[in-house]
Amino acid sequence: xxxxxxxxxxxxxxxxxxxxxxxxxxxxxxxxxxxxxxxxxxxxxxxxxxxxxxxxxxxxxxxxxxxxxxxxxxxxxxxxxxxxxxxxxxxxxxxxxxxxxxxxxxxxxxxxxxxxxxxxxxxxxxxxxxxxxxxxxxxxxxxxxxxxxxxxxxxxxxxxxxxxxxxxxxxxxxxxxxxxxxxxxxxxxxxxxxxxxxxxxxxxxxxxxx
Numbered sequence: 001x002x003x004x005x006x007x008x009x010x011x012x013x014x015x016x017x018x019x020x021x022x023x024x025x026x027x028x029x030x031x032x033x034x035x036x037x038x039x040x041x042x043x044x045x046x047x048x049x050x051x052x053x054x055x056x057x058x059x060x061x062x063x064x065x066x067x068x069x070x071x072x073x074x075x076x077x078x079x080x081x082x083x084x085x086x087x088x089x090x091x092x093x094x095x096x097x098x099x100x101x102x103x104x105x106x107x108x109x110x111x112x113x114x115x116x117x118x119x120x121x122x123x124x125x126x127x128x129x130x131x132x133x134x135x136x137x138x139x140x141x142x143x144x145x146x147x148x149x150x151x152x153x154x155x156x157x158x159x160x161x162x163x164x165x166x167x168x169x170x171x172x173x174x175x176x177x178x179x180x181x182x183x184x185x186x187x188x189x190x191x192x193x194x195x196x197x198x199x200x201x202x203x204x205x206x207x208x209x210x
Contacts, residue, residue, distance in 0.1 A: 004144055005145050009149040010149035010150075010156075014156050017130070017154065018160065020125040021053075021121055023157070023160040026120070027168050028183045029187040029191055030049075031172055031180055032180075032183065033093070033111050033116055034111065042169060046165035046168070047162070048117065049116040049117040050158055051117075052113055054154070054158050057126060057127065060127045060130060062134075065131060075124070075128055076209075078124050079202040080198070080203075082119035082124040083195045083202065085115060085119055086115060086123075087192060090192035092188075093184055093188030094192070096184075123198075133150050
C-alpha cells in the first residue's frame with residue numbers, strides 16, 4: 001500500500017491545510033457573506049466556492065511558481081493583496097452592507113467566487129503551503145505515492161470545507177435573524193484581524209528580504 005499512497009505525507013498535507021483553511025471557522029464568515037440569500041442560493045454558493053477554491057489550489061500547485069515568476073510577483077506581494085481584499089470584505093460585514101438585499105441572484109455567485117472561493121478559502125497561506133508540498137515532492141523525485149497523497153489531502157480538506165458550509169443552513173435556522181447578524185459582526189471582526197495579520201506578515205517578509 002505504501003507503494004502508491006504515502007500516509008505520512010497525506011496526514012501532513014491534510015492537517016496543514018485544515019489548520020490554514022479552517023473549515024469550522026468558515027461557517028460564521030460564510031453565514032455573514034450569504035446572509036441575504038435563501039437556503040438554495042446558499043447551497044449553490046457553497047458548491048461554487050469549493051470548486052473555485054479547489055481550482056485555484058490545483059492551478060497554483062501545478063503552475064504557481066511559473067506564474068509568479070513570469071509576472072514578477074513575490075509571495076509577500078500576493079499575501080498583501082489577499083489581506084487587503086479580505087479587509088475590504090471585513091468592513092462590509094462590520095457595517096452591514098452584506099445584509100442588504102440584492103435585486104438579482106448574481107450577488108450570490110459573485111460572493112462565492114470572490115471573496116469566498118478566493119482569497120478566503122484558497123488564500124495566500126493555502127496556496128503557498130500547497131506549492132511547498134509540491135516543490136518538496138518534486139525535489140525528492142515525485143513518486144506516485146507522494147503525488148497521490150498530496151492530491152488526496154487537498155481533496156479531503158475541501159470535502160470538510162463543503163460539509164461545514166453545507167450544514168451552515170442548520171446553524172442559520174438555529175440562530176435566527178438576530179443571531180445571524182451577531183455572528184456576521186463577529187465574523188467581520190475576526191476577518192479583519194486575519195487580514196491585518198496577513199499584511200503584517202507580508203511586511204515582515206519584505207523587511208527581511210530588503
